[in-house]
Amino acid sequence: MSKETHGESLGNVHNSVETQGKIGWKRVMAFLGPAYLVSVGYMDPGNWATDLAGGSEFGYKLIWILFVSNLIALLLQSLSTRLGIVRGLDLAQASKNTYPRFVNFCLYILAQIAIIACDLAEIIGMAIGLNLLFHLPLLWGVSLTISDTILLLFLMNKGMRKLEGFIISMIFIIGLSFLVEMFIVEPNFGDVAKGFIPSNIFKSDLVSKKMLYVAIGIIGATVMPHNLYLHSSLVQTRKIDRTDEGIKNAIRFNFIDTSIALNLAFFVNAAILILAASAFFRNGFFQVAEIQDAYKLLEHIFGSLAPALFAIALIASGQSSTITGTLAGQIIMEGHINLRIQPWLRRLLTRLLAILPAVLTIVYFGDQALGSLIILSQVVLSLQLGFAVIPLIHFTSDKQRMGKFAIGPKVKILAWASAALIVVLNIKLVIDQIFDWIKQYPDAQVWIYIFVIPLTLGIIALLLYVFFKPILKLHEEKPARVPHGLAEAINNLDAKAYKHIGVTIDFSKNDRDSLRHAIMQGGKGADYTLIHIVETAAANYHGTEVMDHETQSDKENLDKYVTSLHALNFNAHAVIGYGNAANAIAQIVEDEKIDFIVMGAHGHKALKDIIFGTTVDKVRHRVNVPILIVKPGV
Known part of the structure; x- marks a missing residue:
């Protein structure tokens, strides 16, 4: 069975892990990994706040909610992997095919809000953990979390297996910390067992309303919508045999991976x-409900070891979860709206959008309000779940596109029952919340009727x-256009003769190779413009010609190349630009009417790209002519 035509999800690591040719446990181990990246989202600081609130206020009564949430998560994540393996599409790409542009934009906004809500919990958790261990002020800790962009860049450039190894090490720290704490607090295992028996959370009394709110927070923190997008993409990092047998094995091995990882998350x-x-x-x-209070009470009741382990696990949880949030953000942006930007910029934007509410909460409401903000973020996650779950069930039920791997009637019933439970709980929560606002804030009733209720009805x-469209075929499904569009038929390829070739010069060892490749393209019939950009402080400030020592030296060197x-x-002349390199090169290309550019690459990446810049990439987006990039020594 072949994959559908589309842009590769997480293209830099797509099919990067070899699974073929391996036998026995080595083959199983080759598939293990994606679910662990997903599972950290099920044990992030958002879960901590909801679990602490549920355990402290209702004892063991909500363990059954955790257990049911974990079963739902296992079901939905297995559907997510099935979609990625069989169709070769992540959830956002499949949505792009199925729904019209405006609906996809709305789904993107909702998914982005969910990722920001998740990131918000991770920021607060990390800041609290640093505060508890090192007494770092929460505002400083929140600001410091922006630096994890560098860690993400480093791990992504080391490859998928290194990233998975880092995440698994974080999970090990979290699991070990709580295993030791279980021995310290000595729970009553008889009462724990009774907690698996469901209790009624739909009564109208105040206690049940609180329990429902916390229960929905637990579901939102456990069954996380962005994880469904993430998992459908991560399974595509494995290179598999595209035969029916190969796909069947991939589904089975990934189910094993998911079962182990999510059961570890349930344990935490x-x-x-x-x-x-x-x-x-x-x-x-x-x-x-406050993580800080939990730390202090643990110290008061059990001494220093339990709270220290608690804080260490909290930091490990926040740091690992933030990486998966970045990957999910990249997937939904490329899948839903065809927009691809640099991962570090994607990470930075998400983090800044999450930092803002955390900082405002600390400034205006104080440190003590952060726990409530975490729980609210998890309720927001739960409210977005239906928009990810319903399309996922539709896509994996589609026999026309899934073929023999479409889910059967039993799985379909369980999946729709899970979706119904999530939607019903959310609708009840929203209705209760709106009525509470109307009672609590009579002066704001007009605004609630004008803005809140219409927005709720629109959602x-x-x-x-989203539910009825795939059933009623309201929009013709088109092949994926993520992120660059579809390949066109190639009937005839005529040789292209370039008449005016630009060559960027930086007076390094790259120049010889760049000139050689330029001549290979144009021969003696083309005109050659040698381009050099002066980037001195004066040139950057004025953006025009400056006659400092460096500029004069560059002109002399450039004239030597021309001579x-x-x-x-060869017919050649030199042009010098000033100021920002990418802008200056683009302007020269336009002024000189250059129809082909040859540029030498520096060969650096990741952190060096941030420090030294990425001129080649910027120029590529500013000109409308072909660019040949020559690597050093090529």
Whole structure:
């Protein structure tokens, strides 16, 4: 079975892990990894806040919610992997095919809000962990989290297996910390077992309303929408045999990977809730929703080891979760709206959008409000779940495109039941919240009726469209256009003769190779313009010609190149630009009417790209002529 035509999801690591030719446990190990990157999202600081709130206020009563959430997560993540393996599409790409442009834009906005909400929880968790261990002020800790962009760049450039290894090491630290804490707090395992028995959270009394709010937060923190996008892409990092047997094996091995990883996540979440119930609820502390309070109470009740382990696990959780959030952001941006930007910029934008509410909360409401903000972020995640889950079920049920790998009736019933549970819980929460606002803020009733209710109805209408469109075929499904469009038929290829070739010169060892490749393209029939940009402080400031020592020296050197080319019977002249290199080169190309450019690459990447800049990439987006990039020594 072949993949559908589309742009590669996470193209820099697509099909980068070899699985063929391996036998036995080595083959299983080759598939292990993607689910661990997903699982860290199920044990991030957002889970901590909801689990602490549930355990301290309701004891062990919400363990069953955790268990059901984990089963739903296992089901939905397995559907996500099936979509990625069989169709070779991530969830955002499949949505792009199925829904019209405006709907995809709305889905992108909602998914982006969910990622920001998730990132917000990670920022706060990291800041709190640094505060607890090193007494770093929360505002400083929130600001410091922006630096993890560098870590992400480093890991992504080391390859997928190195990234997975880092995440697994973080999971090991988290799991070990809570395993030790379980021995310290000594929970009542009889009461823990009773917590797996469902209790009624749909009553109208105040306690049940609070329990419902926390329960939805737990579901939102456990079944995370961006993880569905992420998992459908990560499984495509494995290079598999595209036969029916190869796809079947890939689905089976990835299910094993998912089962192990999500059960580890369930252990961590259950451990946090049990820790809160055993340490706080049992001792009469019923309102411990704040992570800082949990740390202090652990120290008060059990000494210094338990809270230290708690803080270390919190930092590991926040740091690992932030990486997966970046990858998910890249997937939804490229998939839904065909926009591809540099990963570090993608990471920076998401982080800044998440930092802003955290900083404003600290400044205006104080440190103590961060716990409530984390829980709110998890409720926001849950509200977005339906917009990811419903399309996923439709896509994996489609026999026309999934073929023999479409999900069967039993799995379909379980999947739709899970989706119905999520949507019903969310609708009840929203209705209760709106009525509470109307009662609590009578002066704001007009604004609630003008803005909040119409917005809510619009979102419900969008959800109904997302549900009914694949059934009613309201929009013709088109092949994916992510992110660069479809290949066109090639019938005839005539040789292209370039008449005016520009060559960028930087007076390095790259120049000889650049000139050689330029001459190979144009021969003696073309005109050659040698381009050099002066980037001195004066040139950058004025953006025009300056006659400092460096400029005069550059002109003399450039004239030597021109003289040498004239001696070889090539028609060449030199042009010097000033200021920003990319802008100056683009302007020279336009003024000189150059129809082909040859540029020498420096060969650096990752961190050096941030420090030294990426002129080649910037020029590529500013000109409308072909560019030949020559690497050093080629």
